[in-house]
Amino acid sequence: MQSSPRAATDLDAKEDGAWPARRRAILDWLVNETRTERFIDNILVELCKRLSAEGVPVxxxxxxxxxxHPQWMGARILWKTGMDEAEIDTIEYGVEVTPQFQHSPANEVFNGASEVRQNLEASDAASSRYTLFDELRAEGLTDYVAWPIDHxxxxxxLVTFSTDRVGGFEDWHIACLRDLLPALALVSEIRIKNAMARTLLRTYVGxxxxxxxxxxxxxxxSGTTVSAAIMICDLRDFTALSDLWPRDDVIRLLNAYFDALCEPVEAHGGETLKFMGDGLLAIFPLSNPTACADLLQAIREGQAAMAALNEENQDKGLPELRYGIGVNIGDVMYGNIGSRRRLDFTAIGPVVNVASRLETLTKEIKRPVLLSRAFVDKAGSHAECDQLGSFAIRGLEEPIEVFALRD
Known part of the structure; x- marks a missing residue:
């Protein structure tokens, strides 16, 4: 929606005077001098400050x-006068069907509008057609414009600008802001794609x-050798579970199981490096002096979360989920392995193999968490465990001492 034309403008005076050079300076800065800035929110803050300094009353x-992103559909970056840093709010999936979004200028733009403009000083019904406009007017703002940013x-x-200037934006203000849109689209796309690449990598490899x-x-x-505590977990009887239950139920159960065990790992400084069907591999680098204690705490919290999940499943008539965990410590190769065209970033080596064998041994011993002697020695008093004796491990010539974490 276009607001009524302003009664008077000094567009010609600005264009004939110093303004074109100033506008060019802002464009040059936006295109050429933001190369070292990784984050679009910082660029938005600096852009608004430069516009204000040049007389555009944003x-x-x-x-x-x-x-x-696996959790959020989008993000909003907000700057107001006096802010040295922008606010970033994440938007959850499903917001697009809410009344708040359906009745918003953002929905107009996402549905094809090339501009939404509103004089907030007016008191007619049009100026209150969106709740957002009432909120902006209450903040003392007088004019609003929104444009698409096409990648x-x-x-x-979407980008929006508002002003608190009496009379709102003048025509030359709008012309200046509109001129910035192509450059803002290029600059923002680079940063958003960089952020998306980082997010996707974090999502899939940690x-x-x-x-x-x-x-x-x-x-x-390519990779490196890392000293780390290793945790391998595997779900019991998953094949039978997936045969007996509908696919959607199995996926929900599997996701809930991974949430219960992985969230404590991440909360205590570990990294879930790999999912292997119904199993997972987590790593706690020993560069953190509390890595062993953190791993044990993550396991205990994971066990509590699994107990709560099983209670919830029981109430819904769903099966109990059982699992086994093997823990070891030592030097692992941390890096890329695979075919020429398909690589996997993971941890491999004898230390990982022993952790995997300990996890398998939980089926025989009927204790859910088994620890190696090497890990128990490193963890010290943090490892509240029972010594179970020595066991032959496939792939090792000598039996190893095995400990069970106390329930």
């Missing part, structure tokens, strides 16, 4: 992006592995 600005492959995002990959560990065999 008092509030937002960027709305649709992002690829490649039809990806449409935070530490993603940083290694982004730093250049992308060739087969």
């Amino acid at each position: 008092a509030r600005a937002t960027l709305h992006f649709r992002i690829q 490649t492959l039809g990806k449409r995002h 935070p530490h592995a993603s940083e290694q990959i982004l730093a250049g560990a992308t060739t087969r065999g």
Whole structure:
């Protein structure tokens, strides 16, 4: 919606004077001088400050992006006068069907509008057609404009500007802001795609592995040796479970199981490095002096979460989920393995193999968490466990001492 034309403008005076050079300076900064800035929120803050310094009275600005994230559909970046840092709010999936979003200027833009403009000083019904406009008017803002930010492959995002200037934006203010849109689209797309690449890597390989990959560990065999505590967990009787229950129930059960065990791992500084069907591999680097204690605490919290999940499942008539965990410690190879075209970033080596054998041994011993002697010695008093004796482990010539974590 276009507001009524302003009674008077000084567009010609600005264009004939110093303004074109100033506008060019802002564009040059946006395109050429933001190369070292990784984050679009910082660029938005600096852009608004530069606009205000040049006489474009921006008092509030937002960027709305649709992002690829397992938890959030999008994000909103908000700047207001006086803020040195922007606020970033994540938007959950499903918001697009809510009345709040359906009755918003953002919905207009995402449905194809090329501009939404509103004079907030007016008191007619049109100026209150969206709740957002009433909120902005209550904040003392006088004018609002929203435009699409179009990225490649039809990806449409949104930018808005508001002012508290009496009389709202003048025509030359709007012309200046509109001129910035192509450059803002290019600059924001680069940052959003970088953020998406980082998010996707974190989603699929974990935070530490993603940083290694982004730093250049992308060739087969690249990696490093890491001293770490290793935890391997596997779900019991999953094959029978998947045969007996509908697919959607099995997926929900599996996701809930992974949530119960992985969230404590991440909360205590570990990383879930790999999912293997119904199993997982987690790593706690010993560069953190509390790694062993953190791993044990993560297991205890995971056990409590699994107990709660099983109670919930029982109330729903769903099966109890049982699991086994093997824990070991030592040096592992942490890096890329695989075929020439398909790589996997993982941890391998004898230490991982022993952890896997201990997890398998839980089926025979009927204790859910088994620890190696090497881990117990390193963990010290944190390892409240029972010594079970020595057991032959496939692949090892000598039996190893095995301990069970006390319930």
